Every structure is written in structure tokens, then in C-alpha cells.
Amino acid sequence: MKHIFNDTIVLLNDLENMEMLLKKGIEFSLNHQVPLQVIYVHETPLFQIPDIFLSKEKRLEGSLDKEVVKKGIEERIKALGSTNQYAVFVYENDTLNRLLSLVRGRREVLVITRYQEELLSKLIAKTPFAYCVLKASKGVYEKIALPIDLEDDFHKCIETTQHLFTNGKINLIHDYRFLQENFMVSEDYMGVAATSTQSELEVLESLKEIQKETFYDYLEKYNVQGAFLEGDDVLYEDVINYIKKNHFDVTILYRNEKELLFTSSMIMGLMREIHTDFFVCQK
Structure with a gap:
């Protein structure tokens, strides 16, 4: 690259x-x-x-x-x-x-x-x-946190991160609700939800399993470690707590104003809560 x-x-x-x-x-x-x-x-x-x-x-x-x-x-x-x-x-x-x-x-x-x-x-x-x-003023970035969604264009984001931080250990982080939040406001979801609560739960569970399989494919393809988060906290709190618990040196965030969870305001919210250095790129 x-x-x-x-x-x-x-x-x-x-x-x-x-x-x-x-x-x-x-x-x-x-x-x-x-x-x-x-x-x-x-x-x-x-x-x-x-x-x-x-x-x-x-x-x-x-x-x-x-x-x-x-x-x-x-x-x-x-x-x-x-x-x-x-x-x-x-x-x-x-x-x-x-x-x-x-x-x-x-x-x-x-x-x-x-x-x-x-x-x-x-x-x-x-x-x-x-x-x-x-923010934390780390001299060397050895432990790198990279929250991701599972859209196809995030492959480029991972490759960019590997190019920028050749000596760092990248840890992919995905909360299964990233995609579900977007799905739940889509027309497809509205059609299912109007049918029955049982159908809604089945669709969301199926979507989670697909996400999990895709996520582990990412880990294998890019030879990195990662965490697929399935907690019950408010969306993004699991990500924040995971990064805090694992004492990362830098958090990488890819900004996209068209995606609810990667907007500038959400990124600033993460930066406010997490005490690491940050690298913010345009997705």
C-alpha cells in the first residue's frame, strides 16, 4: 500500500x-x-x-x-x-x-x-x-483497539490500520448491535416487526449468528485478535468497558456521517469516555 x-x-x-x-x-x-x-x-x-x-x-x-x-x-x-x-x-x-x-x-x-x-x-x-x-500521550502504540462494523468497506479500514501501525497488535472489536441498530430502522425490519414479536426475535438472532461468523472470518483473514461483544449494556458501553479493561494504547475510529454509530458526535462521545490516544480517519 x-x-x-x-x-x-x-x-x-x-x-x-x-x-x-x-x-x-x-x-x-x-x-x-x-x-x-x-x-x-x-x-x-x-x-x-x-x-x-x-x-x-x-x-x-x-x-x-x-x-x-x-x-x-x-x-x-x-x-x-x-x-x-x-x-x-x-x-x-x-x-x-x-x-x-x-x-x-x-x-x-x-x-x-x-x-x-x-x-x-x-x-x-x-x-x-x-x-x-x-489524550493518554502514549509514546509507542503496541496495543491497538479498532471498533468495526461488518460492512464490506471496512476491509479497507483494517488494511489501512495495518499499514499505519506495522508493529502494533490490532484488536478488532464488534458489538453485534452495530448492524442490528441499523437494521431495526430499516423497511425490512419494519415489515417483520409488524408481523409478530416471535418473528422479530428470530430474525435478530439469525442476524447475530451471521455477524459472528463474518467477524471470525475477519480475524482469520487479517491474522488479528478480536472480541465479538454480546453484552446487555447500552450500545457502545460494552465497547467502552472492553477498551478500558484491556488497557489499549490507541483507539482507531473510522468516521462516516451516514452511519449512526460512526458519526462525529458518537466518536466524540467515545473519546470523552476512553483514556487512550486516538486515531480518527475518514471511512
């Missing part, structure tokens, strides 16, 4: 986790053989700038010295030993449009940033980019 990202961008809104974000950016830019771009956007209502990045005059004024910030970031990149090309951009406010302007319509973009719920929810909902989100 060819490299899937043409741009690797580290997005900074504060400098608290700058070194970890830069390390990830350097790693991905080298792996995908593209230059590293770093964009720092200071959102004044949300973040406070450390005094070290302000000149004496600017410190007194309480405003941002862009050249000092840029120089500080460049020094950190050099200190990390990056041999790749890089560019640093510094702005104030309007992170979403700053990012879109930098990318200029390109879609094969990986953005590496930290977990900041209010801002991240806007970015994931309004841009088509992939996001590597540092």
Missing part, C-alpha cells in the same frame, strides 16, 4: 504537550516521506501563553510575540534531531480556518494534536482530515 498522507501537520494550541506532539509529527512525516508542518494557533479565550515565549515588552502588554513562539518551536524540532524538512506557522485565533487555509483543499492530511474537546469536536465535524489525538 502506498503512503496515504501527503501532509503531516502538528497542530498546537498551547505548548504544554509540544514535545510529545512534535515527536509524533516527526515520526509520521518520516514514515510517509512528507515534510513536517507545524501550525501554532493561540486561541486567546481558551489558552494562556507561557511567559517564556513573550518578549519583555510583549509580556507586559499580554500579547503574543509570534517570532519568539516560532523560534521556540523550531529550537525544539532541532533538539529532537529531526532530519526532515519542516515549516512553522504562528497565528492567533480561528484555528479551523487557519488549518483549512494551510491545507488549501487537500484531503490526504494527517493532523496531530492534543485532546481538547470543544475545539476538536469542531475540527472532526467540519474537516475531512485524519487526526492523531494525544
Whole structure:
């Protein structure tokens, strides 16, 4: 598989986790053989700038010295030993449009940033980019959680994940209710449900067995481990609890606004509850 990202961008809104974000950016830019771009956007209502990045005059004024910030970031990149090309951009406010302007319509973009719920929810909902989100700030991704449905196009998602994380141990996770939730609002289901409760239960049980067989075919085909979840909790709680219990390093989520269970809002709900790093791609 060819490299899937043409741009690797580290997005900074504060400098608290700058070194970890830069390390990830350097790693991905080298792996995908593209230059590293770093964009720092200071959102004044949300973040406070450390005094070290302000000149004496600017410190007194309480405003941002862009050249000092840029120089500080460049020094950190050099200190990390990056041999790749890089560019640093510094702005104030309007992170979403700053990012879109930098990318200029390109879609094969990986953005590496930290977990900041209010801002991240806007970015994931309004841009088509992939996001590597540092929440637990894991240095190495050895244990990888990948919740899946069983639609045919998820084969590509698994192959992409294996390409991105060649040294990681991928664990597929499927809750049998993923497909049943979609089926239960379909015309086919409405026709069965109108006939009898017994027919409804038989159809759902049959669907579960088909899902289970398909899921284990996935495990064999891609030589990975996984869990077929059959719990009674509220949908997605079983997935959340499974990921928490098994202490994964990163959770991979494939966004698709046409599927109820993989929309931006549902993804943000998972990110709120689970303490791992995240990798969010467009399905």
C-alpha cells in the first residue's frame, strides 16, 4: 500500500504537550516521506501563553510575540534531531480556518494534536482530515483497539490500520448491535416487526449468528485478535468497558456521517469516555 498522507501537520494550541506532539509529527512525516508542518494557533479565550515565549515588552502588554513562539518551536524540532524538512506557522485565533487555509483543499492530511474537546469536536465535524489525538500521550502504540462494523468497506479500514501501525497488535472489536441498530430502522425490519414479536426475535438472532461468523472470518483473514461483544449494556458501553479493561494504547475510529454509530458526535462521545490516544480517519 502506498503512503496515504501527503501532509503531516502538528497542530498546537498551547505548548504544554509540544514535545510529545512534535515527536509524533516527526515520526509520521518520516514514515510517509512528507515534510513536517507545524501550525501554532493561540486561541486567546481558551489558552494562556507561557511567559517564556513573550518578549519583555510583549509580556507586559499580554500579547503574543509570534517570532519568539516560532523560534521556540523550531529550537525544539532541532533538539529532537529531526532530519526532515519542516515549516512553522504562528497565528492567533480561528484555528479551523487557519488549518483549512494551510491545507488549501487537500484531503490526504494527517493532523496531530492534543485532546481538547470543544475545539476538536469542531475540527472532526467540519474537516475531512485524519487526526492523531494525544489524550493518554502514549509514546509507542503496541496495543491497538479498532471498533468495526461488518460492512464490506471496512476491509479497507483494517488494511489501512495495518499499514499505519506495522508493529502494533490490532484488536478488532464488534458489538453485534452495530448492524442490528441499523437494521431495526430499516423497511425490512419494519415489515417483520409488524408481523409478530416471535418473528422479530428470530430474525435478530439469525442476524447475530451471521455477524459472528463474518467477524471470525475477519480475524482469520487479517491474522488479528478480536472480541465479538454480546453484552446487555447500552450500545457502545460494552465497547467502552472492553477498551478500558484491556488497557489499549490507541483507539482507531473510522468516521462516516451516514452511519449512526460512526458519526462525529458518537466518536466524540467515545473519546470523552476512553483514556487512550486516538486515531480518527475518514471511512
